[in-house]
Amino acid sequence: MLSSFSDKAIMTKAMSMYGKRITEEQYLELLHKKSVAEIAAYLRDETGYAAALSGIQPTAIHRGQVELLLRKERFSRYLRLIHYDNNQKDSYYRYLVMEVEIEQILQMVQLLNSGRAGEYIVQYPGFLGHITSFDLMALARVRSFDDLIAVLADTVYGRLLLNCRPRAGQPISYTRCEVILGAYFYKHIEDVIDQNFRGKIRLHLHEIFQTHLELLNIGTIYRIKKYFPQTPREKVVKCIYPMWKRIPEEELNRMLDAVTAEEFLDAVAASPYSRYVGSDDFTFIEYHTDCINYHMSRRFLRFATDAPTAFTAYMSLSRIELSNLTTIIEGVRYGVAPSEIKKMLIL
């Protein structure tokens, strides 16, 4: 009974939060702002980010600080949602924390490879400190792969990353880390869904995550075919998530055997994934994949009758909103024409 009440609360809250989203008209107004200060002022005065940005001085605030506050607001919305969850420890809803943790680890790997590990202290979201399974401040002090393993020693990530130890003098393989951690994430989330849910909820959640996974894999293969067409097949296989269940082997082989990006798109267009091939070119593969995720999430949220589906769809939509706002902030900051920024927005 208690769990049923908490479910209803989460679902209702997610839907009401979505009601405060940035509308298309608001995006259009934001696009035509002349500076980051004007964007910050608009977000503070006219949108659902009013509370998060209250007290800022738009004319003095740094772009990075605005983005950080927006990310913090997304996370605080997440915390407000899971506040109603009674089984907080092994809860399904914790998947978002895991997603954020993996994102932080991968960011550190990237900084280590480029010799800029010291910059992590400025970038890392301090507001996450109390919820992550490892110490973010300790992560900020990491200067080598061994340091990284030591910080993550008590977590599952530490054990997973042991397989990614680089040879002396070599950089850490970012792709390998990404695939290993991502594969663990998707496997874990699938297990949690199977353990906790039945019927339509299970079906919907699997569809959401399987679609995410498919889009990531299709995007990865496309990028390899487009920019590194000489990559051998077995290397491509290593770059994609292995638990791609919905695709028949024959289709997968056809995609992997494509020599060029164009051939790959032909293979996708001839497969059940033809709806993933947009009408424009695939210059920004992430744009297309995000568009598909956006429309799927909107549909799931609109017709959700259960909390997990509504929650997952809402968090996905809030991530896309955050990415749209970041695109606008960066576009305006670097003087990109509004019509060009608009092309990159997911609406």
Added chain:
Amino acid sequence: MSIEKMTLVQITGHVDVLDKVLRRCSDIGQFHPEQPAQLTDKAGGFTQMMEENPYKARLNRIVDIGVNAGITLKYDAADVRKVASDGIDDFLDSFHKELLELSDRKRELTKAIEEGQTAEVQLRHLDSLDVSLDELFACEFLKIRFGRLPVDSYGKLAYYKDRLFFFVSLSEGSTYHWGMYITTVDHVAEVDDIFSSLYFERIRIPEAHGTPGIAKQMFKDELVKNKAELEEVNNRLAELIRANEEKFQDIYSGVRFRSESFDLRRYVSVYKGQFHLTGFLPTRDEEAFRKSIESIDRAHVEFKPQDSDKRLVTPTKLNNCKLFQPFEMFVDMYGTPSYNEIDPTPFVGITYTLLYGIMFGDLGQGLVIALLGALLWKFKKMNLGRIMTRIGISAACFGLVYGSVFGMEHLLDPLYTDLLGLPGKPVEVMDPLTINNLLIFAIGLGVVLIIASMTINIVIGLKNRDFEKAIFSNNGLAGMVFYVAVLLGVLSMLSGGQSLFTPLYILAFIVLPILVIFLKHPLGKLTRGNRHIKPEGGIGSFILEGFFELFEVVLSFVTNTMSFLRVGGFIISHAGMMAVVLTLTEMMTGSGSIVVMILGNAFVMALEGFIVGIQGLRLEFYELFSRYFEGQGKPFRPVVIQ
């Protein structure tokens, strides 16, 4: 009342006449083009037309100026040729220049005002500093910076504990720490860098600072001056926009028309001087389209069946009579039907109007809603207005059946007794016996609607030769046999006659359909000629999952049917709420009673009108649509400049 029949159209011609053809397609407004990218890949030699739109830059500039000026841009086809293209740039240059000057000044003043206000707040936070600012700034070897640091960054200071500085927090809010950092002259550059990366916002204390109090007064004086100037700049801006708006709108319409006509070229592929354009057209417009396009020299049209190119998904255009057209909005909210599906709009139109009328039966209130809807449509062009007209009339009709006018339950009695010769009104809602009958009627209505939805699902399944959907699924024939059998069995028991639940009946009409639903996936595979029916996750997992799904299916039959109880519930609650309004009216005297009557009616119409509308939609979406409608189609989007 169906999905419009479509034809695949291929237009070819010489590139010289391309613009003419594209404008003609746009004027006809019934041509849905397809991207050539999907077609050119297979046909060697064809290239997609990717020319840069020469009007785009100017259009973007106009939109940009319009947004800056706060002008809401409106496209009007009548204004397209009002302004000659020669003078456009001169006009835009001069308007933009003046606008920029005033906007820049406005921005500077706003910034100064904001900084002044923030500085004032910051100085308030420094009130706890019991030291003269002059003394602090007089330090020879130390550098002191006042300002605020985000709470997140404050936590990160521990990372820099080996650096030569310290931060004094004088006051703390939910997002910032207000205070100062102190470092030595030698280290100031490095420490400034650290604090800047942590988003420290520095406050510049004026030269003649003295104590924080004196500094605060200086900021206040500046603030008053800036605010006065800002008001003057705002007035000048408003005057400038008023004087230029009309011409600006005309220019916008003209440039937009040219730009969008040119944009249609992205649908075109070219081969050896010949263009090639593919798309869909409603079949009934074939002849008119051919005539219009082929009247252009060197342009040729070819029609093919809609499914002749497997790479293309045929778009769906709903074609309903005026009575049901507004309900397409509800269908669109859920999803567009596929070309091979059945258009559910008429079914939604009939059932939604019926359900609303039954739940909100009141002659007076129904007519008010219909009138309100008509006004909304006439003046605001809101589609919801048209729906309100229909459901309002339905509510008024059922109001006649219940004998209710603005909640007065006996106003129409003479109509029934004297004119129609009836003993009283046909349905007395508040009669205890009627209440029971209403609830039974509501469930009966639900059963009929659910069976109708399942029938539609079966028809769609058979039409598309999807036997899993039509026969074996819980919304197919198996589900229907099970549902009807259980209902008839229960009815036989309740009516006191001989129970239908004999072992043979149970086995044939309940157990067998359940078994078929359980095995729908393997059976479906068999009908598709796929002999690999062994479940992927193993037999055990298949049985376990199947059992739980079956449990949910059976449960959903019960809950979906019971869900229609709300129809009966709302009839009673409406009568109950109006009884309260009438009681309150009777408690008042004179004009007070009229005011209470009007306000009470308005309150019930607003509150219950919305609730009943939403509940009706809920029944449509969850109890009915989920049984037959997938909504995975592609909407028909003809090229047209709007």
